[in-house]
Amino acid sequence: MSSHTRKMKPVDVVDxxxxxxxxxxxxxxxTDELMNAMVEKKVDLQTQVFSLQTRRWQTAAEHQLxxxxxxxxxxxxxxxxxxxxxxKQVKRLARARKAxxxxxxxxxxxxxxxxxxxxxxxxRLGQATPIGVASLVRDPKLPRLPVPQVVVxxxxxxxxxxxxxVDRLSEPETYDTAGVxxxxxxxxxxxxxxxxxxxxxxxxxxGAGIAKADLDRVIASARGGLHGCATSAAKRDRSFGxxxxxxxxxxxxxxxxxVGNEVKSNAPFKACVKxxxxxxxxxxxxxxxxxxxLPLKVSW
Numbered sequence: 001m002s003s004h005t006r007k008m009k010p011v012d013v014v015d016x017x018x019x020x021x022x023x024x025x026x027x028x029x030x031t032d033e034l035m036n037a038m039v040e041k042k043v044d045l046q047t048q049v050f051s052l053q054t055r056r057w058q059t060a061a062e063h064q065l066x067x068x069x070x071x072x073x074x075x076x077x078x079x080x081x082x083x084x085x086x087x088k089q090v091k092r093l094a095r096a097r098k099a100x101x102x103x104x105x106x107x108x109x110x111x112x113x114x115x116x117x118x119x120x121x122x123x124r125l126g127q128a129t130p131i132g133v134a135s136l137v138r139d140p141k142l143p144r145l146p147v148p149q150v151v152v153x154x155x156x157x158x159x160x161x162x163x164x165x166v167d168r169l170s171e172p173e174t175y176d177t178a179g180v181x182x183x184x185x186x187x188x189x190x191x192x193x194x195x196x197x198x199x200x201x202x203x204x205x206x207g208a209g210i211a212k213a214d215l216d217r218v219i220a221s222a223r224g225g226l227h228g229c230a231t232s233a234a235k236r237d238r239s240f241g242x243x244x245x246x247x248x249x250x251x252x253x254x255x256x257x258x259v260g261n262e263v264k265s266n267a268p269f270k271a272c273v274k275x276x277x278x279x280x281x282x283x284x285x286x287x288x289x290x291x292x293x294l295p296l297k298v299s300w
Contacts, residue, residue: 018050019043020057028052035069045070175271181258183244209287210249218249218282219292225276226296233269234298240266242297245273249290252282256291 017034018027021042027050029037037043038060045061060066210218226245234240243260254277263269 016052018052019060020048020050025050031065034066038066038070038073175267177267177270177274179255179257180270180274181256182264183246183258183260209290210283210285214283214285215249215290218254218280219294221280222247222254222277222292223294225279226273226294229269229272229276230296230298232272233263233266236268237266240269240298242295244293244295246291246293247277249282249292251284251286251289254278254280254282 015030016028017031018025018029019034019037020026034043034049043049043060045059045067047060048057049060049063049066050057051063060070230240230242240263243263245260246256246258247254248256257274257277259270259273
């Protein structure tokens with residue numbers, strides 16, 4: 001082999017690197033390729049790199065060559081950030097100037113339109129014919145008022161007022177007794193817990209459903225209204241001695257009203273019973289309904 005023959009340079013292991021990112025190892029790559037990875041921000045000074053020369057993992061900051069190159073990269077990135085911010089400011093100013101010019105253009109057009117409208121109004125007023133106040137006044141021609149006629153009648157004495165007999169007007173009395181049944185009528189309502197009150201007003205029997213305190217208030221209110229109905233019936237008819245009134249206590253109302261057979265033809269009394277029980281306030285409750293029978297006695 002000639003002495004001028006050039007020997008091949010072996011691969012320099014110093015120029016070979018590995019780097020670790022996200023738990024994965026990449027390489028081997030050259031120093032230039034590793035620096036390109038820094039430029040692309042794939043590798044920073046905290047990245048673990050492996051030199052085939054030292055045969056150990058170290059951070060890139062521990063290598064002077066990589067540390068110096070990364071410093072140059074940060075300077076370049078800072079300059080690029082400033083350039084980018086400057087470009088944004090230039091674009092922002094350009095948009096502001098454009099908007100300002102557009103606003104002035106709109107104001108100018110508005111001013112021209114206003115001047116044109118004002119000139120047109122002045123021209124129209126100049127073409128109008130002046131009118132006087134006298135032409136606006138009209139002499140209304142109202143019809144003459146009629147002359148009142150005075151009627152004078154000859155009278156020998158004071159006038160005599162004569163009464164005229166007329167028939168007395170009257171209208172029949174009607175009473176709403178719908179829903180009030182007689183004792184013994186067929187009851188199609190569901191079975192309820194019945195309650196019977198004796199002559200002394202004491203409750204006979206019991207049952208579940210409405211609370212006792214609420215039931216006592218309902219019965220007291222019903223008894224007061226029914227007592228008034230009985231008193232009014234006795235005043236109308238002396239033969240009225242009393243009867244029994246039954247009703248069912250349901251949530252919110254009293255239903256299934258019945259009266260004794262002795263008042264089956266007494267429409268005013270039945271209408272009064274219906275109105276009195278409709279005015280009783282019944283609370284809401286759950287459970288069984290109650291059937292209540294109240295005796296009404298009138299003595300003279």
